[in-house]
Amino acid sequence: MNEARDHILKRLRTVRREAPDTGAPSPATGADGETLIARFRAALEAVRGEVHRLRDGDWVGWLARELPARGVGNLLAGTGEIGHTLQAHPIPGVTLHRYDRPVEDWKDALFDHIDAGITGCRGAIAATGSLILWPGPEEPRLLSLVPPLHIVLLDAANLHADLATAIRSQGWAQGLPTNALLITGPSKTADIEQTLTWGIHGPRELVVLILG
Amino acid sequence: MNVPGSMTTLRARVREALGKAPVRRNFRAAMDGIRAKRAAALPDATDFAQRRARAAAIRARALARLPELLERLEQRLEANGIQVHWAEDATQANAIVLDLLHRAGARSVIKGKSMVSEETGLNDALGEAGVAVVESDLGEYIVQLAGEPPSHIVAPAIHKNRHEVAALFQAHHPQREATEDIEGLTAEARQVLRRRFAQADAGISGVNFLVAETGTLVLVENEGNGRLSTSAPPLHIAITGIEKVIERLDELPPLLDLLTRSATGQPITTYVNFISGPRRADELDGPREVHLVLLDNGRARIHADPLFADTLRCIRCGSCINHCPVYVQVGGHAYGSVYPGPIGALLEPQRLGLEAGGSLTSACTLCGACGDVCPVAIPLPGLINQLRAEGVEPRPDSPLPDAGRLRHRGEALLWRLWATIYAHPHRYRWLARLLTALRRLAPRRLGAWTRWREAPRPAARDLHRPGARSGVLR
Numbered sequence: 001m002n003e004a005r006d007h008i009l010k011r012l013r014t015v016r017r018e019a020p021d022t023g024a025p026s027p028a029t030g031a032d033g034e035t036l037i038a039r040f041r042a043a044l045e046a047v048r049g050e051v052h053r054l055r056d057g058d059w060v061g062w063l064a065r066e067l068p069a070r071g072v073g074n075l076l077a078g079t080g081e082i083g084h085t086l087q088a089h090p091i092p093g094v095t096l097h098r099y100d101r102p103v104e105d106w107k108d109a110l111f112d113h114i115d116a117g118i119t120g121c122r123g124a125i126a127a128t129g130s131l132i133l134w135p136g137p138e139e140p141r142l143l144s145l146v147p148p149l150h151i152v153l154l155d156a157a158n159l160h161a162d163l164a165t166a167i168r169s170q171g172w173a174q175g176l177p178t179n180a181l182l183i184t185g186p187s188k189t190a191d192i193e194q195t196l197t198w199g200i201h202g203p204r205e206l207v208v209l210i211l212g
Numbered sequence: 213m214n215v216p217g218s219m220t221t222l223r224a225r226v227r228e229a230l231g232k233a234p235v236r237r238n239f240r241a242a243m244d245g246i247r248a249k250r251a252a253a254l255p256d257a258t259d260f261a262q263r264r265a266r267a268a269a270i271r272a273r274a275l276a277r278l279p280e281l282l283e284r285l286e287q288r289l290e291a292n293g294i295q296v297h298w299a300e301d302a303t304q305a306n307a308i309v310l311d312l313l314h315r316a317g318a319r320s321v322i323k324g325k326s327m328v329s330e331e332t333g334l335n336d337a338l339g340e341a342g343v344a345v346v347e348s349d350l351g352e353y354i355v356q357l358a359g360e361p362p363s364h365i366v367a368p369a370i371h372k373n374r375h376e377v378a379a380l381f382q383a384h385h386p387q388r389e390a391t392e393d394i395e396g397l398t399a400e401a402r403q404v405l406r407r408r409f410a411q412a413d414a415g416i417s418g419v420n421f422l423v424a425e426t427g428t429l430v431l432v433e434n435e436g437n438g439r440l441s442t443s444a445p446p447l448h449i450a451i452t453g454i455e456k457v458i459e460r461l462d463e464l465p466p467l468l469d470l471l472t473r474s475a476t477g478q479p480i481t482t483y484v485n486f487i488s489g490p491r492r493a494d495e496l497d498g499p500r501e502v503h504l505v506l507l508d509n510g511r512a513r514i515h516a517d518p519l520f521a522d523t524l525r526c527i528r529c530g531s532c533i534n535h536c537p538v539y540v541q542v543g544g545h546a547y548g549s550v551y552p553g554p555i556g557a558l559l560e561p562q563r564l565g566l567e568a569g570g571s572l573t574s575a576c577t578l579c580g581a582c583g584d585v586c587p588v589a590i591p592l593p594g595l596i597n598q599l600r601a602e603g604v605e606p607r608p609d610s611p612l613p614d615a616g617r618l619r620h621r622g623e624a625l626l627w628r629l630w631a632t633i634y635a636h637p638h639r640y641r642w643l644a645r646l647l648t649a650l651r652r653l654a655p656r657r658l659g660a661w662t663r664w665r666e667a668p669r670p671a672a673r674d675l676h677r678p679g680a681r682s683g684v685l686r
Contacts, residue, residue: 005298019276112247125213178489191351202436
């Protein structure tokens with residue numbers, strides 16, 4: 001189809017236009033860490049995200065209390081630090097699964113039997129309550145998508161005022177992973193009568209544990 | 213061949229749509245709700261004006277450099293391992309997709325939302341080739357079960373209420389317990405489609421933005437179906453128009469912000485998905501192949517037209533549709549085109565030609581609401597009006613297909629006569645006197661005009677005589 005390519009580009013080259021200046025990106029408003037956390041929490045809670053603030057090492061304890069109470073019997077973690085920590089501290093009543101083999105080997109089990117997935121994140125955006133995830137070998141894409149409950153650990157130091165700031169300070173333009181995500185709340189739809197309904201294809205619940 | 217814009221069929225469809233009271237209620241309710249949400253998300257007019265000036269400039273800049281950006285995009289995508297295909301028209305695009313599916317041995321496809329695939333009639337083409345396609349956006353799934361096209365570019369099943377959806381689900385999922393509850397219906401769709409996601413051989417999606425700088429496809433959605441379609445099956449094929457490219461990643465935030473606020477009143481959607489490559493050797497999921505089909509289908513022609521090139525700035529938020537007083541009355545199907553509402557009235561006649569699509573411009577009152585809310589400041593009312601003119605009195609070298617073909621000789625003659633008379637005071641006065649004298653002969657029926665109105669009757673005395681006597685008029 002190189003012929004199509006050449007035709008299209010040739011048609012597009014028949015005109016030359018002035019390219020207007022787009023102006024500088026608006027500078028992010030300076031805000032301290034606590035203000036950013038408060039903004040993040042408000043924005044995410046507005047779209048039914050659940051947010052908890054914990055001391056650094058307390059998240060395993062939080063999971064040990066909450067998961068059995070929420071009926072989570074099968075928890076999925078990646079092969080990184082979070083998975084290691086959970087393996088070292090088993091939670092009674094909760095079976096830990098590791099996402100350590102290609103999805104093709106266990107797709108049905110992933111779709112049908114996992115109750116919750118836990119991931120870290122690269123940071124978050126205060127203005128919209130969005131989590132930044134860069135899935136990869138240690139935390140594959142479907143880990144944050146297929147289980148009905150998604151739990152995210154967020155380092156309190158990794159909050160950015162807005163998306164533009166995050167893109168700039170994390171250097172996204174210098175190289176993105178095969179998949180990067182902004183996640184803002186649980187999956188939702190309003191396709192029937194414009195009525196907001198939660199948990200259509202992705203997780204029904206999103207829990208963010210802010211650490212530190 | 214469906215002729216969306218031909219006048220008789222447009223009229224027939226509008227009459228049919230106006231007769232469906234329940235559907236009209238569905239539209240009214242939905243549009244009122246969505247307008248309120250948009251207004252709440254963009255409350256400050258000055259702030260909106262500033263933001264949209266920037267968004268419009270980013271899009272205009274990208275369009276001005278479109279061929280360079282597309283080449284850079286292609287180079288970056290291929291460096292990232294995403295294969296790029298170019299299609300001049302719908303037939304080529306569908307053939308490319310089919311070929312990719314055949315080569316992969318894919319028999320079942322799960323689809324994320326894509327208006328461009330509606331434009332190419334992809335589902336029909338795949339169906340004819342024996343490939344099973346399931347739409348996974350809830351709204352798209354509903355209209356697919358109903359055998360209907362989407363009635364709105366963002367909310368495809370907006371014309372259906374819960375009872376209609378329930379009846380469809382009962383007919384298509386007879387093994388499941390019937391429900392009319394919206395949460396129940398949504399849960400049912402989740403269960404049914406989850407199997408499809410797990411089993412599909414390929415996923416097909418649209419794209420909201422293409423970033424040339426990083427070689428990235430950006431997809432915006434709330435449900436997660438877009439993420440699943442593009443990460444669960446082993447093959448992902450994205451299809452989109454050549455106009456979707458922007459130069460740099462830092463141009464994305466202002467566009468993204470206005471897109472979601474304008475479309476649904478959200479500061480951001482649940483998921484913004486950046487795809488910059490297939491699964492790498494050390495990754496455990498994601499598609500092993502990612503392909504992008506870049507579709508022209510008339511866009512390069514529009515791009516070359518200095519008068520109408522702004523059409524391509526569109527980011528498909530649907531806000532013009534939501535605010536259109538005609539759309540809210542007749543709904544999306546009455547237009548008979550892939551894209552309804554103001555953007556449809558502007559885009560479709562250019563895409564399909566004025567003969568096939570030109571009458572869509574008559575489904576516009578020139579009220580200006582669409583132009584006011586457009587987040588990339590496309591002057592919709594002015595361009596739609598200009599399109600009308602192109603149908604009857606085109607520019608000398610108008611590149612629009614069928615330019616001037618809507619001109620009726622009788623009508624043109626009548627207007628010329630009118631202009632001749634009105635341009636000269638004594639001719640005008642003479643005509644006024646003549647009409648006053650012959651007023652009893654004025655017809656009582658004037659076609660469609662008098663179906664709902666009375667015919668105008670010349671007054672017994674024209675205004676000039678009393679006006680002249682009192683000295684107001686000469």
